[in-house]
Amino acid sequence: MTVDDREILDGIREVARQHLGFEGELRPEMLLAEDLELDSIKILTLAVEVENRFRVCLDPSSEARVETVGDLVAEVGRQLARRPDDAG
Amino acid sequence: MMRIAAVGSAFPPNYYDQDTLLAAFRRHWADRLYNLDRLDTLHRNVLVGGRYLALPMEAYPGLQTWGQANDAWIAVAQQVGELAVRDGLESAGLATDDVGVFVFVTVTGVATPSIDARLMNRLRLPSRVRRVPVFGLGCVGGAAGVARAADLLHGVPDEAAVVLSVELCSLTLQRRDLSIPNLIGSGLFGDGAAAAILVGSGRASRGPEIVASRSIFYPDSERLMGWDITEAGFQIVLSAEVPEVARRFLPRDVDGFLAEHELTRSDIGVWISHPGGPKVLEAMEEALELPDDALEASWRTLREVGNLSSTSVLLVLKDVMERRDLAPGTWGLMVAMGPGFCSELVLLRW
Incomplete structure (x- = not known):
């Protein structure tokens, strides 16, 4: 995991805490539905708030493949890379 | 009556x-x-x-x-x-x-x-x-x-x-x-x-008879739907589980209610369902194994005016009463689900 990925994971952790009340540990291999117990509305909440935080638009066609926290970190990283000015 | x-x-x-x-x-x-x-x-x-x-x-x-x-x-x-x-x-x-x-x-x-x-x-x-x-x-x-x-x-x-x-x-x-x-x-x-x-029976009417009704309460499901009351007013509570609850419980509850009147789903000629939203209507169609056009009036109401909460099922009933020329003896079932979580079934007969 790169430093950038760690920053993204920290950001996702903060979003999950603030908007989903998730206080536990967040690891890349965790499944959004099964391990974090997110239903479709909560997964959408996570996606929208991650987009707001990182100022990216997640690719709708890749959302079905985002099953784990790590998948989400990677997708955010991909979208940030498309916007080098905002990638920080 | x-x-x-x-x-x-x-x-x-x-x-x-x-x-x-x-x-x-x-x-x-x-x-x-x-x-x-x-x-x-x-x-x-x-x-x-x-x-x-x-x-x-x-x-x-x-x-x-x-x-x-x-x-x-x-x-x-x-x-x-x-x-x-x-x-x-x-x-x-x-x-x-x-x-x-x-x-x-x-x-x-x-x-x-x-x-x-x-x-x-x-x-x-x-x-x-x-x-x-x-x-x-x-x-x-x-x-x-x-x-x-x-x-x-x-x-x-x-x-x-x-x-x-x-x-x-x-x-x-x-x-x-x-x-x-x-x-x-x-x-x-x-x-x-x-x-x-x-x-009541003392007044003539060609409208459907209310034969019976049934309330069903689903214990420990308070967060499926409702309001949180905040300083700004009513804040919506809506769970993704609502379609699944419809899928899981409606067949059991509808069948049980109808059986008390010696009826089955196939005896129901007209379904008058609260529209909810597309996922709820689809869940009902699948779970109750309804014909393709059974919830047509609900879909139409949803499309034309949206979901009006408690008003909607009455608009669906109005649609059915005004558009359909139902033969005397036709059975109808009003179905709605709401906060509690709960459902209400009303058996009608034209």
Whole structure:
């Protein structure tokens, strides 16, 4: 995991805490539905708030493949890379 | 024996198509929602074509507090409520003097004296009328209102009952709430009123007979749907589990209820379901193994005016009573689910 990925994971952790009340540990291999117990509305909440935080638009066609926290970190990283000015 | 003689309806004069509403919400939330395409998707997924609003669109930013929004609710609820009751009574061939029971159902505003009391004056209803204002049943309220009014008509065959549902959902919308349930709600819910007119056996009617009703409560499911009450007013609670609950419980409950009347699903000629949203309707169609067009009136109501909570099932009933030429003896089933979580079934026979 790169430093950038760690920053993204920290950001996702903060979003999950603030908007989903998730206080536990967040690891890349965790499944959004099964391990974090997110239903479709909560997964959408996570996606929208991650987009707001990182100022990216997640690719709708890749959302079905985002099953784990790590998948989400990677997708955010991909979208940030498309916007080098905002990638920080 | 009680019958539903007619259903009246009324809407505020402000109708907007979904594109116009979506454009307004995009402008309103542009600085807080980075990916506005999410809003497009949520609004288009609910398959609503347009909605009536209690107020002209430009009036909503002026509502800064819950009190202001509720004052608007009280004013418009009386206007559309009166029109819906007059429409229903006229269609039923009844006068205001015939009314003996008045059930008023809502979940979108509060008033004391309640709206039914205020309409006693506006409609000059007889002072003997037994009034039952009902708050909090949400989407199940239309069907439950009909069932409770039928209960109240027992033993008074010459009286008529009004079941008035007024829902002005737009006045509950939290414009600072970017939660997914609120974004879905901003695309789904509309405003309007409907009044079912019930008559006892002492009055002639060709409307469907109310044969029986059944309330079903699902324990420990309080967070599936409802309101959180905040300083800003009603904040929507909506769980993704609602379609699954419909899928899991409705076949059992419908079959059990029908069996008590020696009926099965295949005996039901017309389904009168609260529209909810596309996922709930699809879940019902699948779980109850309904023919493709069984919920046509529910889909049409959803498309034309959105989800009006307790009002919707009465609009579906009105649609069926006015559009379908149902043969005498046809069985119908009203179905609605709502906060509690719970469902209400009303067995009808034409």
